[in-house]
Amino acid sequence: MIKAENLSKQYSLAKHRTFKEFLPALFGGQDTKIKFNALVHLNFEIKKGESLGILGKNGSGKSTLLKIVAGVTKPTDGRITVDGRVAPLIELGAGFHPELTGRENVYLNGSILGIKKKQMDKLYKGIVDFSELHDFMDQPIKFYSSGMYMRLAFAVAVAEKPDILLVDEILAVGDIRFQEKCLTRIKEFQEGGSTLILVTHQPAMIETYCEKVLVLDKGRQVYFGNTVEGVEKYKTILK
């Protein structure tokens, strides 16, 4: 279950770039920061097993919202309740280290996601099979192509069924066959009761995978509700 009540996020941007500008402003009692509202008073709720699509133009606050759900950053105002283990696919391979081998990275990334080693030993074969990188697991991943890198990262992230899966645009990479494989896996999770939060610019994907949609514009909540209506709203914003 995920519930946002009056959720807001404000960033402070430094107004004075240099120290010479900053000091007089500080002592002169001027504001040294510009406030930037990334999210303003969001209210929505999705139940366990329901899936949410987030639509919005660039800079509308989609990624900030995902970060808040992932617990990486805190809201400045309001509340968010997130129940369950969150698996972020925000940017794949965040914990990968180029000098380490595929195998070492799988274990490292697993522990970052909170998967115990014993559990990982069981999942390992599945991860290698899913990524189709059998012959490369003992190579440092700096020799991987970006496609291989992505496949391994995705395979680790979806190795264990999470309660909440965050997906941010990542499916734009990789060839079509692998994309379909990923989507199948996501579908399986959904059928197993996982909640999916999907950020994308393709309304069609949201119509396929989500029951609810949240439309954002400049950090404001334009619409929250069923997908058909939400996608229409999104299209009017684009115009």
Add this chain to the structure above:
Amino acid sequence: MDKVWKLLDNIKLFFSYRELLFNLARREITQRYKQSVLGYAWVILNPLFQLLVLTFVFSTIFRVASFNVPYIIFLIVGLLPWNFFAQSMSSASNALVGNASLITKIYFPREILVYGTIMAKIVDFFYSCLVLVFFFIFYQIPLTPQTIWVLPIFSIQLIFTAALSLLTSSFNLFYRDIQYLLNLIISLWFYLTPILYPIEQFPEKYRWIFIFNPMSVIINAYRQTVLGGGEPNLNSLGIAALMSIVLFVISFLIFKKSEGKFADFV
């Protein structure tokens, strides 16, 4: 009181992330010397050459007094723990900034990153002690049962190091000046700690500055127990221990307070 509970709660959480801690430490160690021929041997070669040069300068040119043991033995007992401290501090100050991609993506207790780098440095420290073992055997330095004191002394050093590392890592995330400032401070600190010289050679009227320098108490205690064969000065060691623990609690609370902002600033 509420904060103290939070601290205890955090220790529990910390325990459940121990695998991540070990994996981060392992990553730190394995990545560092990849694609180098001598690899991990650098951990031993570095202090070895440092020792040889410093010994030449301070025993042959400057003729510093060194208890009743060869200067190189006197030096090594102080230098290795100091290296551990200095290297932990400088790599921990980058522990958060260097893992920006993790901090902005996935939640886990951030102090794990700091502890992970310190842990890697502990492993380095143990390996560098092989140099010490070699020279102790070479000069046939006898060890007394008092040597067991190094365990509590090392624990105090560890708490002190962790406390300062938590502070510098989080400050460095907001102001990158900290890492440059830290390098300067550590190189000056080295000379103001009795590593190259015995504490007794330090002029009496300036010796009060050691009160504010737990590292001087710690280094001196290593020498008193390992080389002197006696007990450490329990008074000053007690003060150093208390200072370290208080500093750790304060640093931890500051770290936890700023943790929520890490992802926004890094």
